[in-house]
Amino acid sequence: MNIENNMKKIVYLLVFSLNFMLFGQRQLPNISLKTLSGTNTTLTEIAEKNELIIVSLWATWCVPCKNELDAVADVYDDWVSETGVKYFAVSIDDSRTAKRVKPMINGKGWEFEILLDENSDLKRAFGVSTVPYTVIIKSGEIVYKHTGYTPGFEDELYNRIVALKN
């Protein structure tokens, strides 16, 4: 029967992909990003200059993203002085909302770095389907990935960077 065939295909696809469960990307994708003033940069370049960074993909229209960034903004000074971590919030806002980024971050008083991924190139390279999506990069390698935000996640993130620092 047709359905049976289709089910076989699904199972095959799943088994095939499960094979890759053992794997895990550590190398940074070589993707072009824009700074707020419009110049081009890449994550690789940023990682070369900074030992420990957190990259969080977000959007101006995403409520949990803003919750995460607000929560991090509250404790960011402490994070920097204690661990030297740098936080990069990469906006995946497309041209519809990208113009809201600048007034929003200033209006909110966020002090971390902001980058733009206007056509979702980094989002695709990370294989992200929903934001927020948070990645920790140490010495140029991806060491942790997390999807979504729940209240209190910032504490977990903090514990991880402290552990990585030591």
Next chain:
Amino acid sequence: MNKNILTVVIFFISIANYSQETQKTSTFNKIKDRINVSLESNSQWYLNDSETGDFEEEEKLRASSYLRIDYQISNRFSSGFQIESYVPEPLFNYSKLFDKKIGIGTFYLNYKTEKLDITLGHFYVQFGSGLILRTWEDRALGLNNALRGAKIIYDPTNYLRLTTLYGKQRKGFDVSNSNIFGFETQFDIANALQLETLNSFQLGMSYVGKQEEFKKEAATGVSQPALEIPELVNSFGAYLNLEYKSLYSNFEYIYKGEDARLNNITPNQVSFSEAALFDGNAITWNIGYSRKGFGIGSTFRRLENMRFYSERNFSNVINNPTSDLSMNYLPALTKQHDYTLANIYLYQAQPGLTVVSYESPLIKSGEIGESLDVYYNIKKGTLFGGKYGTKLNLNWTYWANLKSTYTDPSGIPYFVGDDLTYETELLNFDNKLYSEINVEMRKKWTPKLKSIFTYINLNYNKGFLESKGANSFVKAWIGIAESTYKLKGGKSVRLELQHLSTNDDAKNWAGGTLEYFFNSKFGLYLNDSYNYEESKITENTKIHFFNLGGSFTKGSTRVGINYGRQRGGLLCVGGVCRPVSKNTGVTLNFVTTF
């Protein structure tokens, strides 16, 4: 299993094997480090519903799934592909182009150095703000309009970027029957001239051409155009970005070349209308100012006849509700709200040229409007700021139909070979379609308790936007309050209450959400929207549109399950919408990357 898939899989396995033989022990780790796999599956089991009726389609269990694999072959080369499965059927209301059950959606090979970036295969690209060209993927919308061909980005210096591309556009698992050419140059003047006074000064220029044959012999009867159909449609764009201290301005202009207009009276047939060709244009201008604790930004946009498809048949919007084969990005510039009741009266951008009625011609030729955002952070320790400060966002937006006057010298009240033509005014905001003012306030009360309050007041021209002609407005306001309380051990609870008040259309709605997280990984929620007031519009009256579900997240894996009843209407992501029918069912979403 599809042969193409096997070929690609074998290709990747052979790369893996090849390096394994040459480098032995560390190879496994090397591959592991360089591969990125992501899997997403969205499935729904559609159920019959005693309140809203049976699900009448044959296939009740449907799924859209995506497996994407990217591999960094060396420092310069990377490659990847995406397998898509719509077994046994894609989700309800998805594009009809995904008729093939399973196959390779996209694939690419990329070579990248500091100055050169070459992609062969499928690629995503955006020129300027996307008004002239943008290809992207949105799985929730079921949209993927990647180009398949070649893209070369060359940076001869750090202030100049040249992009050249050629491709055919993705059409389901196939490609369009047309050729797309593009060229863009981005010149960073501030950088080139070492201007110290300006933070940014950039000029961009672009060209996009679409070449598509027209076989005159194939057209018969009303399909026969009364004029020569252009094979090549050329578009040109330019933008200028300026930033001085805390001020910024971005201006962009697009001219879209003359093309034939399809009529939309006979949707199942491609027929041409006027004995005239029409061109289009777009103007957008953003200005803003921001400093710490305060930001203001304004966007003006005017679109006239700006729909641009890689195949002219797809410009018949009635036949193409899912915007397949669109080449540019024309989102509504209203604020996107995350709350259910704020998504009932949604404004959708009106960029196209359509003759709504021929008897006494009513022409929609585009839209004009404005959106303004203000962000303000009330400082800590002040009366309204409290201990933690208060964050405010005000948004105002207004959109109107372009004011146009028509001429119809022959007076034939029909569309075949008619000489109907139109003219528009550059700046006329009289024909109001939509306006909205909304205020959002975010407040942290204690380290554990946070709230968000939202007030929206909108005016929606339902008559003009949803049917032919006469203005009739829905005036509504929506109030939303949500609070999150953080408990110990990652536990938290969130309560959200919503109310929509209007004396028009279907009248009042109430709604709410209760969400509880047992820890940072596992949460449950229940939400409901209820049109509790009697009105002439009985479609949704006294039906609970509820959702009950939960999600489990660990690292980059997320599993969500939902049981609920969805209201029919528009599903919009990033200002692009597709219609969804009312449905009830169980949804399962699974996402992972590794």
